[in-house]
Amino acid sequence: MELRDKQQHYRDQVREFAVQEIEPLARQIDDTGEYPRELFDKLSDFGLFGIQAPVEYGGQGLDTVSYAIAVEEASRVCGSTGIMVAAHNSLGIMPFILFGNSQQKEQYIPPLASGKNGLGSFGLTEPGAGSDAGATKTVAVREDSEWVINGNKCFITNAGMCQVLVITAKTEKIPGSRGISSFIVDRGTPGFVVGKKEDKMGLRGSDTRELAFENMRLPQEKMLGNEGEGFKQFMIILDGGRISIGAMALGLAQGAFDYALEHVKTSSFLGKPKTNYQSYQWKIADMYTKIQAARHLIWHSARLEDAHQKIVLESAMAKLYASEIATECVRMAMQIVGQRGYLEETPLERMYRDVRLCEVGEGTSEIQRIVISRNLFKSK
Ligand code: COS
Numbered sequence: 090m091e092l093r094d095k096q097q098h099y100r101d102q103v104r105e106f107a108v109q110e111i112e113p114l115a116r117q118i119d120d121t122g123e124y125p126r127e128l129f130d131k132l133s134d135f136g137l138f139g140i141q142a143p144v145e146y147g148g149q150g151l152d153t154v155s156y157a158i159a160v161e162e163a164s165r166v167c168g169s170t171g172i173m174v175a176a177h178n179s180l181g182i183m184p185f186i187l188f189g190n191s192q193q194k195e196q197y198i199p200p201l202a203s204g205k206n207g208l209g210s211f212g213l214t215e216p217g218a219g220s221d222a223g224a225t226k227t228v229a230v231r232e233d234s235e236w237v238i239n240g241n242k243c244f245i246t247n248a249g250m251c252q253v254l255v256i257t258a259k260t261e262k263i264p265g266s267r268g269i270s271s272f273i274v275d276r277g278t279p280g281f282v283v284g285k286k287e288d289k290m291g292l293r294g295s296d297t298r299e300l301a302f303e304n305m306r307l308p309q310e311k312m313l314g315n316e317g318e319g320f321k322q323f324m325i326i327l328d329g330g331r332i333s334i335g336a337m338a339l340g341l342a343q344g345a346f347d348y349a350l351e352h353v354k355t356s357s358f359l360g361k362p363k364t365n366y367q368s369y370q371w372k373i374a375d376m377y378t379k380i381q382a383a384r385h386l387i388w389h390s391a392r393l394e395d396a397h398q399k400i401v402l403e404s405a406m407a408k409l410y411a412s413e414i415a416t417e418c419v420r421m422a423m424q425i426v427g428q429r430g431y432l433e434e435t436p437l438e439r440m441y442r443d444v445r446l447c448e449v450g451e452g453t454s455e456i457q458r459i460v461i462s463r464n465l466f467k468s469k
Contacts, residue, residue, distance in 0.1 A: 090388050092154070099155050103162040106135055107170075115167035118294035119439050122286070124173065124250075132204070137163070137174050139202025142182055146198035153329070153391035157336040161387075164340025165347070166436075168443030169294030171340055172450075173208070175333035176246040176295075177201075181209020183329055184255040184271065188314040188322050193273065197253055207252030207276065212242040212300055213323050219244075220456050222257075223266030223320055227302060229258035234309060236260070236272065238280070238302045244450075248298035249286055252276050256302075257319045266320035271313040280305030291442030328400050330451050331408035335387045338408075338415035338447040339380065345422035345440050346376050352426050372425055376418045383411040402464040409457035412447035419444045 092100065110131050118124060132138060140156045142148020151159075156178060164171025182201045185194055201209045218224035227240025238258050248254070253275050261268035274281055284299035314322055350373060353363045363369045386407040393400045419440045423430035430437035448454045 090385055092158075096152070096155050096158065099151065100158045100162065103135075103137075103159050104165075106131075107162045107166045111163060111170050112166035115170075115436065116433070116439070118167060118169050120293075122288075122293045124169065124294050124296070128170075129204070132170070132174065138177055138204030138208065139182070139198075140174075140178050142186065142198050142202040146194060146202060148182075148198065148202040153332065153394040154388055157332055157387050157391045160333050160336035161340040161343065161384075164337040165344040166340075167294070168337065168341055168440065168446075169292050171337040172292050172295045172446070173247060173250075175330075175337050176211070177204070177208040179330045179333040180211035180326060181247065181251070181254070183326055184211070184313060184322065185209075187325065188271070188318075192310070193313065197273070200252060208247045208250045210245055210247045210251035210254035211323075211326070212245055212254050212256035212274070213327075214244050215241060216243050220453060222323065223269070225257050225259055225269050227256065227258040229260045229270065229272065229307075231260075232306075235306045236309070236312070238272065238305045238307060240302050242300040244287070244297055245300055246295060246297055248283055248300055249296040254300075255313055256300075257323055258302075260316055260319075268317055269319040269323075270316045271319040271322050272307055273311045273313055274302075274305070274307070278305055278307070290445060291439070292446055327452060328404045329394060331404035331457070332387060332390050332394065332400070334447055334451045335383065335390075335404070335407040335411035338411040338444065339383050339387060341440050341444045341447070342376075342380050342383065342411070342415035342418040345419040345437060345444075346373075346380055348430075348435065348437060349373070349376070349422035349425040369425060372421050376421055379414040380418060383407070383414050386410055402461060405452075405457040405460040405464075408447075408452065409454055409461070412444075412454060415444050415447055 114128055136149045139148035140151050140159055144150035160171055160175045163174050185197045200206050213222055215226055229236040229238045255271050256274055257269050257271055259268055260270040280303045282301040287297040353369045356363045390400050390403040390407045393403055423437050
């Protein structure tokens with residue numbers, strides 16, 4: 090699948106930036122669980138916090154294919170950076186781009202696109218409403234001209250670094266997903282409590298937290314879109330988010346593959362180059378084929394999105410396939426490299442932990458299969 094010249098040029102630029110600036114700090118980020126401020130500022134200067142935000146709001150105004158490329162390249166060297174960039178762009182800013190009124194766009198997109206004052210975040214998941222996103226228990230009750238919000242959210246990416254986030258809350262007592270609305274919550278709003286950072290298996294430099302809303306009062310102008318539209322808005326956002334997590338999985342798979350390929354090309358076994366052995370040849374061939382197939386699915390979804398076509402089916406397939414082959418490829422790379430891949434001195438053990446999120450985060454593989462099969466059952 091060919092890239093346009095501009096996309097190819099962007100890919101080269103992001104790769105160079107990722108290799109020079111992000112990769113040398115990837116292990117430190119994983120070890121400490123802290124994201125260095127200096128590197129964060131470099132991501133901001135490079136424009137990675139406003140990839141698809143319109144130029145008039147201070148963003149890069151790039152297409153979805155370029156966005157997927159940026160997430161892939163960042164994740165190829167550092168999963169924590171990949172998910173931070175992915176969650177911010179697709180979940181943090183996109184609700185404002187797609188559903189904000191002009192005042193909300195003007196107020197929120199420029200600072201989010203720069204990232205200098207913090208990131209954007211997305212509060213959908215709750216302790217009792219993960220895969221069943223419509224089971225939201227957070228409630229917003231109207232009192233005079235304000236909404237009083239109570240509830241909890243969990244597994245919220247970038248929560249500790251966010252300047253603003255969009256959340257869902259039930260505004261009407263209608264069962265199921267209808268009656269859910271979206272609200273904009275600024276950091277520092279009284280009653281908005283950010284919990285402690287979660288201690289995760291992988292992606293340790295990415296900031297994941299619980300949130301609580303305790304009699305948090307918001308004026309009507311903090312509602313995003315119309316009352317009752319929250320669930321559909323979030324489903325549309327997640328369609329795009331699936332391209333991002335697919336791209337993140339792809340980057341991790343490509344990073345592991347590159348490491349394994351280099352190992353095979355430069356090592357020998359029983360006095361012969363490893364490239365001579367079918368055992369290595371087949372593993373390398375299988376990995377590369379699957380990685381390319383995943384890239385095709387991701388870029389195809391991204392192109393459909395750029396053409397304003399529906400991507401529900403395609404993005405679910407892209408995320409499902411990329412996540413599953415990425416887990417397989419990282420495991421295969423470790424098998425190729427042997428015990429050295431199990432040591433912290435190689436990136437493989439980190440990738441092995443990082444990649445596991447892709448099959449369980451932003452919609453499990455099982456959820457993707459539900460979305461795919463529902464689409465097939467209803468189509469003629
Ligand atoms: N785009 C636009 N509208 C959509 C949509 C989409 N992708 N998906 C659903 N909708 C609409 C439906 O058309 C329906 O509209 P009407 O009420 O007008 O008929 C409404 O939303 C409800 O849809 P549905 O009945 O399919 O909702 P369900 O509760 O059955 O949804 C799944 C079930 C599992 C698909 C949904 O809860 C889901 O995607 N869960 C995963 C959530 C997730 O990924 N969480 C991780 C977040 S981490 S940031």
